[in-house]
Amino acid sequence: MSNKPIGIFDSGIGGLTVAKAISEELPHENLMYFGDTAHLPYGDKSKDSIKLYSKRISDFLVGRGCKLIVIACNTASAHAYADLAKRHPDVPIVNVIDPTVNYCSSRFESGKIGIIATKGTIKSRIYPRKIKKQNPGLIVSQQATPLLAPMIEEGFFNNNISKAIISSYLSAKNFKDMRALILGCTHYPLIKKEVSECLSEVEVIDSASVVATTIKEELQNLNLLRTKGESVKQFFVSDYTDSFEKTSKLFFGEKIQLIEDRIWD
């Protein structure tokens, strides 16, 4: 059972930041990744659409024998986590929001925490609700940043235009005097440096490494950790894109094989 892969999904390349952190923390684990490039961006889709996509992709991954599923997307974690946990009662499901909320609530006792994320995640108010429940002393300020995921997916960052867009979003009044900023979208670690450059003395938090630690603990508890052997990584997309191929190779090396599986046809 421990040889079975960890299933990971996102709308596109964002979840690769989580997959990368998992492969660093758990180098022997086999990974199966699904990028739903046919439907990205998820951030502006309805809750019902996200639930539908997530159910179909989780069926795909569970059907291929995945031992644990990681919803490596904040928007899908916000809208579909409860449904997936019910749909696959025998497979542990990990979302990217709870580990980040736990980290933040234990790290900060008071002050302001900012969040940037897709429209879907911000509208759900899942971060403020969960953070305030764990730590009522924290002030939470959030802001939708809908241009960022499509911009990153296109490989459009580290240039003057991306810098201008990021700095305009971060200059929002409600972000004044914050202690930390949560990157509430798995695409955003790719622009973490640009975000940090706009903010001085603000801790910029991305979920990738805290999620990887949570997965390690979960697999350990279930006795499902793979502790030796070479890792096999498979990457599926619902619609081939150059950008996905480029980013997955950048993260995991030239040898990876990208398979287009048009599960929606």
Ligand code: DGL
């Ligand atoms: N990476 C995803 C998230 O964390 C989705 C971004 C998008 O497709 O809009 O929300």
